[in-house]
Amino acid sequence: MAKYSRVSESVGLITLQNPPVNALSAAVRQGIVDTVERALSDPKVKSVVICGQNGIFCGGADIKEFGTNMSGPLLVPMIHAIEAANKPVVAAIEGSALGGGLELALGCHYRIAHSKARLGLPEVTLGLLPAAGGTQRLPRLIGVPAALDLITTGKPLDARRISTYPCPRPSDLDALFEGVMEKVRQSARGAIAPVACVQAVRAAATQPYTQGMEREKELMATLFTSGQARALQYCFFAQRAVSRWSMPNGARWDTSKPRPVHKAAVIGLGTMGRGITVALAQTGLSVIAVETQEKQLMDAKQAVSGMLERGARRRGVAPALDKISYSHDIQAVADVDLVIEAVFEDMGLKKKVFQQLASICRPGTFLCTNTSALDVDHLASQTHNPELVVGMHFFAPAHVMKLLEVVYGPRSSPQAVATAMQLGKKMGKVSVAVGNCPGFVGNRMLKPYMEQAFFLLEEGATPELVDRALEEFGFPMGVFRMSDLSGLDVGWRVRKGDGLAEPGAPSGQPARIRQGRRYSPLGDLLCEQGRFGQKTGQGWYQYNKPGSQVARSDPWLHSFLEGYRAQHGLVARRIDNQEVLDRCLYALINEGFRILEDGIAAGPEDIDMIYVFGYGWPRHRGGPMFYASMVGLGKVLERLEHYHQAHPDVPYLKPCSLLWRLVASGSPPLHKWREVIRKLHSQL
Ligand SMILES: CCC[C@H](O)CC(=O)SCCNC(=O)CCNC(=O)[C@H](O)C(C)(C)COP(=O)([O-])OP(=O)([O-])OC[C@H]1O[C@@H](n2cnc3c(N)ncnc32)[C@H](O)[C@@H]1OP(=O)([O-])[O-]
Structure with a gap:
């Protein structure tokens, strides 16, 4: 030695x-x-x-x-x-x-x-x-x-x-x-x-x-x-383990050969498309950046050049400006190796783009979507070669954030997954391969976490109290400050799409029940008032002016919450930090177990790396699944049961069967969970 x-x-x-x-x-x-x-x-x-x-x-x-x-x-x-x-x-x-x-x-x-x-x-x-x-x-x-x-x-x-x-x-x-x-x-x-x-x-x-x-x-x-x-x-070790990906059909990292990508295209130059263009160009790829609106194209060119110049100055290199050519015509992507679609999050629009790409691109071109929650398989079905379609879900700002979710549908080929994973690695990302379901891994788990935060407000908490508890735990921002930063209207649009955020519930249905389960319309009510967060200067907090980042407590919001509780006959009670952490984190973790049970993530390390690199989960707490193993699975189960009994109309709090099984098999250490999951799948 x-x-x-x-x-x-x-x-x-x-x-x-x-x-x-x-x-x-x-x-x-x-x-x-x-x-x-x-x-x-x-x-x-x-x-x-x-x-x-x-x-x-x-x-x-x-x-x-x-x-x-x-x-x-x-x-x-x-x-x-x-x-x-x-x-x-x-x-x-x-x-x-x-x-x-x-x-x-x-x-x-x-x-x-x-x-x-x-x-x-x-x-x-x-x-x-x-x-x-x-x-x-x-x-x-x-x-x-x-x-x-x-x-x-x-x-x-x-x-x-x-x-x-x-x-x-x-x-x-x-x-x-x-x-x-x-x-x-x-x-x-x-x-x-x-x-x-x-x-x-x-x-x-x-x-x-x-x-x-x-x-x-x-x-x-x-x-x-x-x-x-x-x-x-x-x-x-988990960061390295996620590069050794596998799919439920047995395809694996060591048996799937990626195809080299020299030339890529990005369709749609909003915030995400611009960041992706920068990330690709900085990696040394030739990029065709497409935006059909002339004004938006000019704005994007200026913004992308600025980002490249600032990045190059920091690293003491020449900016990769000549790597990018801009076009307002989608035909320009005809001879690229891989396309990343990053248009507005609207299924109708994305379908149209995929149909166009299928007829324009030369055979064999990989078609990727940057959707954050939509059905990748449905988009694949718009093309002649669904095996060439995968999701490449970047996180804003895409040239900075380290996480990339590579989403495979049931028809994605191992080569398409391997190619997207390798491209992510070249871009310096931590790429995690995940299955296709609404919200994939990260956003799917975020839903119950945010839902609990809304319910806590109804029950007596304030945004300040919830955020403080989460920030003391180690998140850079609590859920409400984060929601103000990313814009309340984003979730509102999704809830409207899901038929949840209807103004006025269908007749006979109480305002706090939707689709047979407890629902909090608080976020929708704020949006109806035009309170979209930082960009409008008001959201869960108030700001000096639109765009300002300094959140201040808002007396209006507090009296709005009091009025809301009075209207719905809710009596505010004292809520402490521990309850905030238990309810928000265990609901999120419970969904993580469901994701493992469904085979959407191959193992707990994949979920943990998604949360550490994409969602600000404090690294020194290892990720949500590692945290659950440290707290003790028995305790997580007991707390979920307790809260589910108190809130039987909240299905996210019902402990999932994988968690029961793990506890019944003696709460094995995290590296042994895959065996229990394998047994569960073989019995299904
Ligand atoms: C008393 C106190 C003493 C002291 O103060 C404490 C320490 O030194 S603490 C230590 C402080 N040192 C660090 O924190 C340095 C940690 N290491 C690194 O930063 C990078 O690995 C390095 C830059 C060295 C190479 O990067 P690269 O070329 O991109 O390659 P790669 O990253 O893909 O790794 C290849 C394989 O090697 C494995 N492996 C690597 N290092 C170690 C290790 N120390 N040990 C064991 N294994 C290690 C790694 O898991 C991987 O295995 P696999 O099975 O193939 O997945």
Whole structure:
């Protein structure tokens, strides 16, 4: 696991060998200890070089070992021994030196890095801190401010020449640490690792090395056993697991070959279409951007160019303006490899576009829709080759948000899914393959979550109370602030389409019952008043002016809620944070179990990654299904039953049969759920 050789007579060369990233497993650590000892005791050897095989220095500690009984030499004494060596030891860094890998390099006396190498301490993203001396050595090497930045964000750096480093000279250390701590607490949203990172670097800056190392060890011990570290490490593997997709018909990632896509088209240049165009062009594809309205086309061209220029400035590259050609004629897409339709969310309009595409595009062109909830199979049936049709559901802003739901219908070919998944990966997205149903995975689960929030308002809560509870849990925005941001009219249009938001219920039907179940018309009533959220300056909150983002509590809304309750004979009761979390989150999780039961998502990791990357679910809580497994499935079931008994007219609160089954089979850990689901499907 660490090869030893002697080069040029006097140089001992130690090569880390543990594909794919030379992670520091027990065997590698043992290999390093043995080979360092050998080099130091060989009188012919005057200096030692440590490098990694296959162009990568080292990806850090072996994360897979974290959940196990760790054996083998410890990293800290191993690195100390290298630092204490009486012969010069040099780290020769190619590819990546991350986490424990960089800490190993920091223990060496010199470091030489390839100009393309990436160096970083990403431990914080796994809920940990660099506890092999990283928080103590790095500030000593590059200064406190730069070390704080690297350690608290986990972002990697390119290798740089020393002359380009700013000179580390903090004038007021206390103010610096307080400032960083404040910033970290705000952006961490309840994550404890970034805070511990600041505390550890503070020890480096204020205490002797040995005491600093003690502090680092103590903080790491707290993090290591925290549920947050488990959740973040779960996310690391889940993010990689979702690329190994499978479909219920047995098609899989490793047996389906994607087709290369060089030229793509985007139809419809509203907010989504513009973002998708930018994302494709930045990936290096040629893009035909189509918008039939001349004025809209001109506006879109200006907006897309602006986005590309800003992005290029940030990344220090040339903007990919010449990758895009604009057209108001859909015929321009005749020779592309793949089309992404992003017109207005209206089935009639989308059907028409698909019929046109089917007759214009050359045979074999993949036709994708960016719908967020409509039936992909129905669109596929408008074409001659339904096997070439899949959904590519991007999230706004499409060139920024990491999530892509790739939606397959019953007739989508494995090759079409593989091609969309690979294109997503090229665009830097976390692509998750999901089945076709209204709302797919993400928006389908959002429905019961939002419904509960509305019901809580009817029962006595305020938007402020509900949002605060969800934000304290770790969401960047509560449900009502989010709804104001994305526009209340969007959901209103969908509810009208579903025959729910009729002004005045059909005769004989109470206003709070629709289609035989409890319904809250609160959102519809606000829309009827023209309160669409931020864009109109009023929604669940009030804003200084239309477009402003600073939400303020609105006395009008509070008296509106009181009037509404009085009109419907509802008596407001006290609702606490726990009830908000229980009702909103467990209703969402229950739908997640239904999605697994229906085979719409292949496993809980898929759902979790959709929520972490697309819906602001706090990463340090691992995603909704992971969270349910941490809370305990028995408890989730018991709470759902309790609330369903209290609200029998709310079907979303009725625990679904997969949850019952999992609890009946002893609440197995999340990685075993697939077995229970498989059994369930084989019995159906
Ligand atoms: C005492 C404290 C010590 C210390 O402070 C703690 C640490 O070091 S914490 C650690 C701090 N270090 C980090 O957080 C670095 C985490 N790693 C990365 O950021 C990227 O993997 C890297 C940039 C290295 C390569 O990117 P890429 O080229 O796009 O490749 P890829 O990402 O697709 O990975 C390929 C395969 O390798 C697997 N695997 C990777 N790393 C590890 C690991 N450390 N372990 C185990 N496995 C690892 C990965 O799961 C995947 O497996 P599979 O079965 O094929 O799905």
